[in-house]
Amino acid sequence: MTATAEPEIGRARLRKEDEHLITGRTRWTDNIVLPGMQHLAILRSPPAHARITGIDTSAARSMPGVVAVFTGADLAAEQGSLPCAWQITEDMKAPPAPSLAVDTVNFAGEAVAVVVARSAYEAQDALEKIDVDYDDLPVVLDLEAAAADGADVVHPDLGTNVSAVWTFDSAEAGTGSDVEEAIRDAEVLVQRTFRQQRLIPAFMEPRSVVVDPTGPQLTMWSATQIPHILRLMLAMTLEIPEHKVRVIAPDVGGGFGGKLQVTPEEVIALLVARRLGKPVKYTESRSESMLAAHHGRDQIQKLTLAARRDGTVTGLKVQLLADMGAYLRAGTPVVPILGAFVFNGIYKFPSYHFTCTNVFTNKVPTDAYRGAGRPEATFAIERMMDELAAELSRDPLELRAQNWITHEEFPFHTVAGLTYDSGNYEAATARARELFDYDGLRREQAERRERRDPVQLGIGISTFTEMCGFAPSRILGSLGGGAGWEHAAIRMLPTGKVEVVTGSSPHGQGHETAWSQIVADQLGVPFEDVEVLHGDTQTSPRGMDTYGSRSLAVGGIAVVKAAEKVISKARPIAAHLMECAADDLEFTQGQFRVKGTEKAVGLADVALAVFAATDLPDGIEPNLDSDATYDPDNFSFPHGTHLCAAEVDTETGQVRIRSYVCVDDIGHVVNPLIVDGQVHGGLAQGIAQALYEEAVHDESGTLLSGSFAEYLMPSAADLPSFTTGRTETPATTNPLGVKGVGEAGTIASTPAVVNAVLDAVRHLGVRDIEMPCTPMRVWQAIHAAGAGRPATSDTEGDAR
Amino acid sequence: MRITVTVDGTTYTDDVEPRLLLVHYLRDRLGKVGTVVGCDTSNCGACTVHLNGYSVKSCSVLAVQADGGDVMTVEGLARDGGKLHPVQEAFRDNHALQCGFCTPGMIMQTIDLLAENPDPDEEAVRLGLEGNLCRCTGYQNIVRAVQDAAGRLRGTATDDTYADAKTVAAKADTTGGVR
Numbered sequence: 001m002t003a004t005a006e007p008e009i010g011r012a013r014l015r016k017e018d019e020h021l022i023t024g025r026t027r028w029t030d031n032i033v034l035p036g037m038q039h040l041a042i043l044r045s046p047p048a049h050a051r052i053t054g055i056d057t058s059a060a061r062s063m064p065g066v067v068a069v070f071t072g073a074d075l076a077a078e079q080g081s082l083p084c085a086w087q088i089t090e091d092m093k094a095p096p097a098p099s100l101a102v103d104t105v106n107f108a109g110e111a112v113a114v115v116v117a118r119s120a121y122e123a124q125d126a127l128e129k130i131d132v133d134y135d136d137l138p139v140v141l142d143l144e145a146a147a148a149d150g151a152d153v154v155h156p157d158l159g160t161n162v163s164a165v166w167t168f169d170s171a172e173a174g175t176g177s178d179v180e181e182a183i184r185d186a187e188v189l190v191q192r193t194f195r196q197q198r199l200i201p202a203f204m205e206p207r208s209v210v211v212d213p214t215g216p217q218l219t220m221w222s223a224t225q226i227p228h229i230l231r232l233m234l235a236m237t238l239e240i241p242e243h244k245v246r247v248i249a250p251d252v253g254g255g256f257g258g259k260l261q262v263t264p265e266e267v268i269a270l271l272v273a274r275r276l277g278k279p280v281k282y283t284e285s286r287s288e289s290m291l292a293a294h295h296g297r298d299q300i301q302k303l304t305l306a307a308r309r310d311g312t313v314t315g316l317k318v319q320l321l322a323d324m325g326a327y328l329r330a331g332t333p334v335v336p337i338l339g340a341f342v343f344n345g346i347y348k349f350p351s352y353h354f355t356c357t358n359v360f361t362n363k364v365p366t367d368a369y370r371g372a373g374r375p376e377a378t379f380a381i382e383r384m385m386d387e388l389a390a391e392l393s394r395d396p397l398e399l400r401a402q403n404w405i406t407h408e409e410f411p412f413h414t415v416a417g418l419t420y421d422s423g424n425y426e427a428a429t430a431r432a433r434e435l436f437d438y439d440g441l442r443r444e445q446a447e448r449r450e451r452r453d454p455v456q457l458g459i460g461i462s463t464f465t466e467m468c469g470f471a472p473s474r475i476l477g478s479l480g481g482g483a484g485w486e487h488a489a490i491r492m493l494p495t496g497k498v499e500v501v502t503g504s505s506p507h508g509q510g511h512e513t514a515w516s517q518i519v520a521d522q523l524g525v526p527f528e529d530v531e532v533l534h535g536d537t538q539t540s541p542r543g544m545d546t547y548g549s550r551s552l553a554v555g556g557i558a559v560v561k562a563a564e565k566v567i568s569k570a571r572p573i574a575a576h577l578m579e580c581a582a583d584d585l586e587f588t589q590g591q592f593r594v595k596g597t598e599k600a601v602g603l604a605d606v607a608l609a610v611f612a613a614t615d616l617p618d619g620i621e622p623n624l625d626s627d628a629t630y631d632p633d634n635f636s637f638p639h640g641t642h643l644c645a646a647e648v649d650t651e652t653g654q655v656r657i658r659s660y661v662c663v664d665d666i667g668h669v670v671n672p673l674i675v676d677g678q679v680h681g682g683l684a685q686g687i688a689q690a691l692y693e694e695a696v697h698d699e700s701g702t703l704l705s706g707s708f709a710e711y712l713m714p715s716a717a718d719l720p721s722f723t724t725g726r727t728e729t730p731a732t733t734n735p736l737g738v739k740g741v742g743e744a745g746t747i748a749s750t751p752a753v754v755n756a757v758l759d760a761v762r763h764l765g766v767r768d769i770e771m772p773c774t775p776m777r778v779w780q781a782i783h784a785a786g787a788g789r790p791a792t793s794d795t796e797g798d799a800r
Numbered sequence: 801m802r803i804t805v806t807v808d809g810t811t812y813t814d815d816v817e818p819r820l821l822l823v824h825y826l827r828d829r830l831g832k833v834g835t836v837v838g839c840d841t842s843n844c845g846a847c848t849v850h851l852n853g854y855s856v857k858s859c860s861v862l863a864v865q866a867d868g869g870d871v872m873t874v875e876g877l878a879r880d881g882g883k884l885h886p887v888q889e890a891f892r893d894n895h896a897l898q899c900g901f902c903t904p905g906m907i908m909q910t911i912d913l914l915a916e917n918p919d920p921d922e923e924a925v926r927l928g929l930e931g932n933l934c935r936c937t938g939y940q941n942i943v944r945a946v947q948d949a950a951g952r953l954r955g956t957a958t959d960d961t962y963a964d965a966k967t968v969a970a971k972a973d974t975t976g977g978v979r
Contacts, residue, residue, distance in 0.1 A: 014892055021900030022888040022907065024834020024874035031833035121824075122819070204846060204901040204935050253836075253901030254935050286839035506938050508899030529866050673895045680938030681898060708843035708933065716926040716939040745938075 008517035008527055009736070011445035012673040016512045016532075018508075020251075027250040029223045030283045037210070038067055038280040040269060041123035043113040043130050045105035048141070048362040049054075049154065050134035052103055052112065059129040060115055065122030066275065067131065071113045072102035077270050080237040082327065085229075086334040088358075089481035095155040095360075097327040099264035099271075104137070106154055106326035107364045108701050111264050116272055116280065139362050139701045141299055142320050153327055155214045163324055163358040166334060167341050168416065171351040176415040179306070179353040182315030185308035191389045196376045197771050198695040199688075200290055200321065200705075201299040201369045202713050203507075205253020207293060209266050211273035217246045217538075218400035219272065222266055225255040227505055227535055228543035233262045234270065238753045239733065244367035249535035252507035256685065256696035257368030258293055260547045262330050265292075289336040290706045295695055296369020297377050298323035298389055299336055305384045306351075314401050315351035315463040318343050318380065322358050323367035331372070332365050333358050334479055341416045345381040346425050346465045346639060347403040349413030353414040353506060362701050368547060370685055370746040381461045382751035385796025390762055396755075397429065397438070400463050411594035411732075418467060418726045420637045424729045425463060428663045431725050432641040436661040439692075441645050449763055454651045456764075457658070459754025462646040464748040468740035469636035470548030486550065487542035488558035490519065490565070490566050494611035496604025498523060500562075503543020504555030505535050509742065510674040511551060515559055517670055518736070522563035523603055524590025542629065549740030550639070552670060557734045558630040565626030572605045577601050577609060577616040636731045637754050640664035642646055642748040646756035650764070655691055655757055655780030662748065665726040667739040673724075675741050679724050682745020687745075691772050712772075740780040761785075803867040807832060808876025816863045821855075823847040825863035826873060835876040836902055839931070845932030849873045849903035857905075857931070874904035877911075887911050890949035892940075898936035906932050910946050918954055920946070942959035 003588040020026060080096040101112045113130050117123035138152035141301075145151055153161055170176030183189065188322040189211075190356075218240065224230055227247040229399045235242035252259065265282050271278040284292070293422040302319040322336035338355045389396035405412045407424040414420060433439075438459070445457040470476075471484035487503035500515050523798040533539045546555075567587050574592035575582040578601055585592045593600040606624070609615060613622035617667075642662040648655050662679065669675050692712040694706045705711040730737025750771070758766060765785030769777050804813045807830055826832040826849070837859060838846030850872040858871075867889055877885040886972040887910050890896070897903040906929065913920065913928035926939070926948045936944060945968060 015895065017894040017900070018897060021892050021897055021903050022874075022884070024832075026836075026900065027832060028833070030836070030902070031827075120828075121819075202901065202935055204844065205836070205935065206838070252899065254899040256935065284843065286844070340935050371970060510898070578865050677895050677898055677937060677941060680940045681936045682938075684938035685935075707841045708839050709841045713933055713935065715931070715933055716929040716943060719926075719939055721922065721943070722938065723919055 008520040009668070012670065013513055013517060013527065013671055015510050016516060017510060017512050028205060029210055029221045029250055030157060030252060030358045032210045032221055032281065034210065034212055035656050037279040038116045038118065038276065038282055039120040040272060040280055041115045041120065041127050042265065042268065043127050044283065044288065045101065045108060045110045047105060047136055048108040049139045050105050050136040051137060051204050052101060052105065052132060053135050054133040055113060057113060061237060061782040062244065062582050063126040063129055065118040066115060066126045067112060067118065068116040072098060072100040075100050076102050078238065078271060079267060082264060082666060083233045083237045083330060084328040084332060085330050085481055085704040088333045088337055089164045089377065090164050090334060093158045093160070094163065094328045099267040099460070105464045107362050108209055108369060109364055111268065114268050114272060115769045118275065124292055132622045135680050137387050141361055141697060141701055146361050147321055156360055156623070161326065161360045163360060166337050166680055168354040170287050170415045175413065175417045176349040177350040179315040179317045182306040182351040183304060183317065186314060187309040188307045188391055190305040192384060192387060192768065194230065194296040194301045194303065194380060194383060195378065196299040197743040198366070199296045199369055199693050201256045201258025201293065201296055201710055202696050203254035203256055203258050203783050204594045204713070206284045206286055206289045207259065207263065207265060209269045209282045210279065211269045212279040213273040213277060213372065214279065217244050218270070219246045219248065220266065220270060221248045223252050223259060224249050225252065225259040225505055225507055225547055226545040227537055230266065231537045238267065238270065247537050249505050251388055255507045256295060256370040257372055260331065260368045261294055280334055280674040287707050290711060291615055292364060294365050294367040295325065296331055296366060297376060298366050298729055301376065303380055303384055305388055309392065311394055311399050311402050311718065312570055313347055313388070315349055315494050316343060316381070318354045320356040323366055324358050324360050325363045326360060326503065327365045329365045329367045333372045334481060335368055336376070336795050337368065337479060339377030341418050342374050342465065342466055342645050343377040343381055344416050344462055345378060345416055346405055346423070347415050347658060348405050348412070349403065350415060361497050363697060366596065371680065371743045372548070374743065375686065375747045375750055378462070378464045378466065378747045379751045382464060383755060386461065386755045386758070396461050397560065403460060414799055420465070421634060421732045423465065423637060424665065424727060425639060427727045428639065428665050428737060429463060429641040431727055432661050432663040434645050435723050436643040436659065436726050438643065442691065454649060456648050456650055458646045458648060458756040458758065458760025460646065460752040460754065460759055462642040462748045462752035462755065464642070465637050466743060466747045467635040467638035468549035468555030468638055469632055470550040470744065471635060472633060473631050483544055483628050485631035486544050486555040487608055487627065487629045488555065488559045490562045491626065492566055492607045492624035496525065496529065500530060500532045500559060501540045502532060502534045502555055502559065503545070504551040505543065505545040507546065507553070509546065509551060510671065513544050514552065514670045514674060515556065518556055518559050519563055519732040522560060523566065523665050524588070524645055525603065549742040552738050553636045553740040554630060556736060556738060558628050560735055561628035561630050562626045565628060566624050567782055569624050569626060570603060572603050572617055573610060573620060574606050577606065589666055632733065634733045636667070636733065638664065638666045638739040638741065638744050640744060640748055642752040644752040644756040646753065646760055648778060649758035650761065650782055652730065653775035653777070653782065655773055655778060657687065657753065659723065660720055661723045661725070662745070663727060664744050665729050666741045666744065667731045668728060668737040669726065670738065676724050678741045679745045680722055682743060683722055683749045684714060684719055686746040686749030687719065687753050688731055689750045690773060692718065749773070751781040801864050803864055805866045805869055805871055807871045808873055811880040814922035818862065820863045821859055822861040822863050822866050823858035826858060832873050832875055835873045836901060836904060837842065838901065843933065844902070846902050847907060848908040850908055850912065855909050874907055886952035890945040890952060894941045894945035894948055896937060896941040902932060902934040906934065909979040910949060913946065914950050914953055921949055944975060955973055
């Protein structure tokens with residue numbers, strides 16, 4: 001066999017995934033056609049809150065091609081309640097969540113009826129013939145109003161819009177001191193309220209599901225991030241025996257948390273297929289996706305930062321209102337809580353108090369969107385550090401350095417109760433400064449202010465960390481969830497080729513390539529000889545899927561552990577073949593070698609010998625296949641320094657990102673090509689929150705930004721080129737020293753951009769601009785601050 | 801209505817509803833599922849194909865408008881025993897795709913863009929791809945791939961496996977109405 005001399009880990013391997021994607025030989029769920037397959041179309045509620053007083057489906061039923069029409073009443077007995085996997089407090093209120101509304105609708109876009117027809121066009125035609133009578137109910141939209149006493153309620157049976165209140169107090173937890181004391185003793189207090197606008201994940205492939213009820217197992221193909229969790233949840237909520245359900249995630253076109261869900265559409269398709277005994281397909285339109293797939297973010301953050309006049313931060317108090325939307329989906333209540341652990345960022349201030357109130361409104365539920373809780377928290381602390389720097393007339397980078405955990409201080413027990421295993425914020429920041437020309441841009445900024453240039457320059461900073469690698473099961477348990485492990489299996493084929501089965505479920509991340517690199521190094525087999533299998537509960541029976549930057553840091557480690565088991569199973573057999581003691585063997589580059597000699601046998605030879613099984617040691621099972629389930633002891637903590645230079649046209653409010661430098665420390669890198677790609681895409685999404693995207697509802701609860709014509713998802717023309725750099729401080733908690741990279745760009749970039757925008761106009765008296773920082777908002781902020789007359793830098797006294 | 805359309809070199813004659821979109825004709829009738837639907841407002845460009853040598857969003861063209869036309873989809877690019885088109889190669893080599901859903905449209909739009917401007921600067925690439933959305937890549941590697949592909953195409957202009965489609969375009973520039 002060929003040994004690979006150069007380590008695969010760290011190589012910029014081109015992706016194995018690409019060949020079929022660039023040639024169009026793809027397997028998207030919507031491509032699937034089965035014999036006798038019927039097509040579904042879903043009628044969605046226009047009102048955001050109403051009682052359904054009647055549904056007339058008779059005209060629809062007589063339309064050409066229509067096979068059946070079902071309403072919520074038809075499916076009520078079997079649809080159960082869509083699952084929420086997190087009980088964050090003992091008294092958390094969770095209303096029943098039907099897939100198809102039965103007597104009330106609670107958000108605009110909720111499913112109220114489903115048409116089954118021979119073609120998608122015919123199903124769509126018949127939708128228009130369904131007549132639904134609604135009695136309007138009071139619409140609850142405003143988060144603060146919804147949380148107040150005496151508010152109209154979304155779910156009258158609950159008697160309140162508050163689902164849960166979750167608190168963390170460092171004094172109580174023993175991780176720090178009392179924040180109220182810190183506030184009382186503060187020499188400087190910075191108080192701000194930030195709004196995390198509602199965002200739409202907007203994966204490019206609309207959600208799609210095909211269900212075939214005709215086999216011994218019911219098979220569901222779904223454009224999902226979570227085939228394994230989906231199978232379990234379908235079994236638990238629909239009372240289908242788990243072994244009678246198979247879920248397949250074929251090619252999946254992006255997710256970003258948006259496909260981390262058990263959806264009403266999946267349940268509806270399953271129930272209809274089962275009812276009819278025929279395969280069915282449902283593929284949403286983009287407009288339906290915007291309306292009915294879960295949204296992300298949507299919080300109001302009230303923040304109080306306490307500090308001494310010398311710049312030492314002494315405490316942070318966080319009061320969140322988090323919009324759940326109308327129901328609790330799989331992860332809805334826990335998303336804002338995930339942020340609780342990183343509001344302290346990279347800093348070592350001694351006191352912290354966090355409270356989050358989860359609130360129902362008549363909007364589509366929120367849930368995971370890239371970063372899930374951590375972008376919001378990171379935005380808050382990084383914005384606050386800039387605000388404190390401005391208050392004290394300090395350089396914001398220098399102020400951060402004064403407060404951050406230095407690299408000698410790791411492992412560091414944080415005020416939020418986590419243990420950061422490693423990090424080097426100094427190194428990442430030094431590298432970013434260098435790539436960015438920080439001092440040069442500061443000089444240019446001063447010059448532009450001096451000459452009252454209509455285009456002002458701002459520099460935004462974000463020195464972030466995130467908790468990734470979801471997750472230690474025991475920690476999840478303390479949040480009312482669980483099962484943070486990941487599974488992998490390795491099959492040694494007789495010819496020496498290798499199949500790797502992963503429970504992680506890729507949808508663009510490049511697992512096939514990265515896992516091949518890991519296995520090539522571990523087993524000493526060529527990269528090309530490894531096939532990675534995933535996304536089908538039949539081939540991959542155990543898995544916890546892909547989200548939370550967990551694939552490499554958890555799933556990748558499971559692969560390593562499985563490979564180690566293959567080698568330990570092969571070792572006694574290799575010793576037997578060479579008639580030596582197992583202890584005399586060393587395994588390097590795919591060869592078992594008798595130490596100090598040239599005598600060796602390859603892993604492939606062992607695999608063949610195991611297959612033949614004619615000459616094995618007594619009592620040895622003829623099988624090298626191995627599997628491993630890895631449950632991490634700790635999260636991983638990627639970090640980095642992001643610097644953004646933004647030009648703000650004070651006459652138009654237009655923001656242009658002039659340069660963006662990020663230095664990310666994600667530990668060891670398996671494939672730098674994939675890492676850069678993840679960072680680029682993450683940055684784009686974070687920048688989009690800062691400048692472009694927002695799900696907007698009118699006063700009736702109708703989504704106004706309901707298509708790509710209104711929801712400004714950035715195009716190539718809206719984004720700059722990025723300069724990416726890296727430092728490598730390995731994680732100490734896993735054998736690869738990896739941390740994960742999927743969310744870093746999104747988490748870090750939003751505050752960097754908003755800080756840059758504010759830095760450009762702060763001398764004009766602007767203290768905050770709500771996201772997205774659209775030209776109108778920026779222009780209005782400038783005019784509100786200075787009544788349209790830009791102040792000069794010398795009157796402001798802060799000409800950094 | 802009866803239409804005759806050449807798709808990826810094969811000529812098909814079919815009866816279609818007048819309202820049938822070209823993308824649905826390609827996907828549902830011809831099984832050309834390499835071309836995908838990403839939106840319903842013609843913003844995303846995932847469904848981009850070439851009609852008579854020019855890129856069109858096939859969700860915005862009726863199948864009947866393609867009657868008598870020559871359609872090229874992403875599936876028709878790798879010819880001559882599967883040899884990749886230089887733009888496909890450039891997308892792979894520059895890691896210009898992640899989930900790959902927007903990729904067919906991006907590739908078809910890129911070929912069109914480079915036919916109009918064989919040596920675009922970064923801004924020209926970004927503007928030229930404005931009608932094609934990607935959620936994964938942040939566009940940086942796509943821009944790089946387009947410029948890389950431009951170099952490859954300039955270097956191999958005489959040996960271009962796709963030159964035939966552009967020849968068709970030059971001859972049959974009668975479909976401006978659906979561009």
